[in-house]
Structures are given as C-alpha cells and as structure tokens.
Amino acid sequence: MLSHERVWAAIDALASRHGMTASGLARKAGLDATSFNKSKRVSPEGRERWPSTESISKILRATGATLEDFLRLVEPSGSLRRSMLPMIGMTQAGAGKILTDEGLPTGGPGWDEIEFPDFGQEKVFALEVTGDTMAPLYRDGDVLIVSPTASLRKGDRVVVCTTNGEVVAQELKRRSAKTLELSSLAKDSEDRAISTEEIAWIARIMWARQ
Numbered sequence: 001m002l003s004h005e006r007v008w009a010a011i012d013a014l015a016s017r018h019g020m021t022a023s024g025l026a027r028k029a030g031l032d033a034t035s036f037n038k039s040k041r042v043s044p045e046g047r048e049r050w051p052s053t054e055s056i057s058k059i060l061r062a063t064g065a066t067l068e069d070f071l072r073l074v075e076p077s078g079s080l081r082r083s084m085l086p087m088i089g090m091t092q093a094g095a096g097k098i099l100t101d102e103g104l105p106t107g108g109p110g111w112d113e114i115e116f117p118d119f120g121q122e123k124v125f126a127l128e129v130t131g132d133t134m135a136p137l138y139r140d141g142d143v144l145i146v147s148p149t150a151s152l153r154k155g156d157r158v159v160v161c162t163t164n165g166e167v168v169a170q171e172l173k174r175r176s177a178k179t180l181e182l183s184s185l186a187k188d189s190e191d192r193a194i195s196t197e198e199i200a201w202i203a204r205i206m207w208a209r210q
C-alpha cells in the first residue's frame with residue numbers, strides 16, 4: 001500500500017539510484033534543500049507528514065523516472081496492492097452531497113471507478129478535472145486522488161467544495177475555526193478566504209495522475 005514509510009523510502013531510493021542524497025535530489029528538482037529531510041517527515045506532535053504531489057512530480061521530472069518507476073520503489077517486491085476507487089467529475093462533485101457524514105463517497109448515479117494503488121485505511125476517492133479552470137497545474141482529464149479524512153497543514157493542496165456548489169483546488173494558506181484561507185494554484189485566479197460555514201467539504205490532494 002502507499003504507506004507513509006514506503007513513500008519516503010521510495011524518495012530515498014530514487015535519490016540513491018541517481019547518486020544523490022535526499023537533499024541533493026530536492027535541489028535538483030528545484031525544491032528547498034531541506035524538503036526531504038528526515039526531520040520534515042514527522043511533525044513535532046508526531047503526526048506523519050507526506051510529500052506533496054507537486055514535490056513527487058518535480059523529482060520524477062528531474063530524474064526522468066516515471067510514476068510506475070516510483071511505484072516500483074514504493075513496493076520493490078512488486079506486490080503493491082491495487083483497488084478500485086470511486087471517481088466523480090469536478091462538475092458533478094459540486095452538484096449535490098457526494099460524501100456521507102463519515103467522509104465516504106455516497107456512490108450512486110454519476111460515480112465511476114478507477115484502479116489505483118491501495119492507500120490502506122485512508123479514505124480516498126478520485127476527482128476527474130473538467131475544463132481548464134485549474135490550468136496550468138491541473139488540466140482537463142487529469143485525475144486527483146483526494147482524502148476528506150487526511151490531516152491538513154499549511155502548504156497542502158486541497159479541493160474545497162462550497163455550499164453553493166463551487167469546487168476549487170487551491171493551496172491551504174491558513175485554517176482557523178471561522179475561516180479557510182487559500183492560495184491560488186490556477187492562472188488568473190486570486191487568493192481567497194472562505195467562511196467555514198460556507199464549506200460543504202474539504203479533501204487533501206494525495207496524488208495527481210496527469
């Protein structure tokens with residue numbers, strides 16, 4: 001499964017394969033040299049921190065590795081389990097209630113399925129990007145694997161659905177009891193603040209298939 005330990009081990013293995021340390025790999029990918037430091041992998045409170053989708057995308061581009069190459073490093077034995085994830089389009093995701101009170105996809109009309117590596121006990125589903133409102137980062141047809149139950153921290157990329165049906169993918173800037181502050185990821189879009197009362201659901205982007 002895509003466990004926290006195995007994903008970080010895969011980053012270390014990818015760096016080693018190209019004769020670099022984790023810090024060297026980060027620099028080659030245009031990231032802060034400390035991005036992959038072991039101290040960054042767990043918060044001071046002991047909460048697991050996962051590398052961002054953007055970081056993984058950049059190191060794959062920098063090394064010429066494919067997603068399949070990376071997944072083979074995640075599970076060298078080749079026994080990475082796969083499962084069928086429920087999938088829905090961005091437009092449909094804002095058209096009605098798509099999650100239960102427990103954070104599980106409701107299923108039913110409009111839902112499809114996609115095969116993807118098993119995330120273990122993490123509750124995830126897939127969102128298919130429609131249109132170019134999130135370009136150049138995410139384009140029409142890209143698939144975002146998101147979790148409404150994953151812990152959130154500053155800098156995480158998230159998908160937010162408002163009570164009026166608007167669905168946006170942005171970066172978490174700050175979260176308080178009353179407000180969610182987001183930084184824009186898309187061109188021609190501004191940073192924004194959304195009242196927590198206006199949020200139908202929020203999910204962390206765990207992976208992007210482009």
